[in-house]
Amino acid sequence: MWYWLFKFIFMGPLLQLLGRPKVEGLEYVPDSGPMILASNHLAVADSFYLPLVVHRRITFLAKAEYFTGTGIKGWFTRWFYTAAGQVPIDRTDADSAKDALAAAQRVLDAGKLLGMYPEGTRSPDGRLYKGKTGLARVALETGVPVIPVAMIGTDVVNPPGSKMWRFGRVTVKFGKPMDFTRFEGLAGNRFIERAVIDEVMYELMRLSGQEYVDLYAADVKEQVEAAEQKPPARIPTAAAG
Template sequence: MFFWFYKHILMGPLLRLLGRPKVQGLEYVPDSGAVILASNHLAVADSFYLPLVFRRRITFLAKSEYFTGTGLKGKLTKFFYSSTGQVPIDRTDADSAAAALTTAQRILAEGKLLGMYPEGTRSPDGRLYKGKTGLARVALESGIPVIPVAMIGTDSVNPPGSKMWHFGRVEVRFGKPMDFSRFEGLAGNRFIERAVIDEVMYELMRLSGQEYVDLYAADVKEGKCPQPAAKAG
């Protein structure tokens, strides 16, 4: 109930005023049944604007830190994510990652829309970074189609690192469902999983128009590899 209150009364009108969202390809998303939505990730606002354009509710796998904060801000954050149906996951080690994938399978088994960010974190500079194979594993094990989603302009409305939101123009582009049934029975094969996620990232690059960087965004943020230079022109 809180989700619908948030969407239609509490935050929806304000988000529409700020971002004037435009949607393309919404007809590719079915009105019922499980689907994996694979989105690029530019800003926190992605998780606000993507649900805004749907009649159905999206369940995201949210990092557990959103549910463990202290003080008034921590309690409000936990209440928001819990009441809107988001699921906490621990991303600290391999066992935690396996548990997160199990949670994703459970959500899909319930016929829900599952939102995933294959980059694993927000882009540090607006470019599209290498996808992690967890999404591929979920798609191959479940047989559920993947719909690529390009978020455009959310980093202008909600600049990363800024507490201020701005007026802008947000666009949400949905691509055609991607069927990976030709790889049935090959979940767990790291070469196949890499091929699947690379195919998804290619579609995201095509839909979003972003420059692709063949590095993990988290590694760049943590200084494990140098910040790649943008292409000239």
């Protein structure tokens, strides 16, 4: 119930006013049955505008940290993500990855739409980064088609690092469903999984028009943070003569 209240009453009208969303290719999203929506990730707003324009409910795999906060803020965050139907996953180790895969399979086995961000995190600079193979593993294990989704302009409406939202124009482009059943039985083969996710990322690049970077976004963010924390070099002073 809360999902639809947020979509149509509490948040939807404001999102429509701020982003004036334009949608292309929505006919590729079926009225029923399981499907994986693979989206690029520019801003937090992606997780609001994608459900806004799709007529069916979308379940995202959300970071476990969203459900473990303390205090009033932690309680509200946990309540909001739970009410929105998000599934918490821990991504710290191999066992956690297996749990995430199992959670994704449960969503798809129930005939639902599963939203995933193959980059694993938001783009640090608006470019499209290398995809992680978790999405490929889910697609190969379940045989469910993948619909590439390009979010455009969400980083203008919701600039990364800013708490303020602005007026802009959001475009959501859906590509044709991608069928990977030709690789049936090959889940777990890292070369096949890399080929699958690279194919998905190519479609996202084509739809979004983003420049592609063959690096993981998380690694780039770590490098940027490390550089920012590095103390400035000391300039030697001339000895008094």
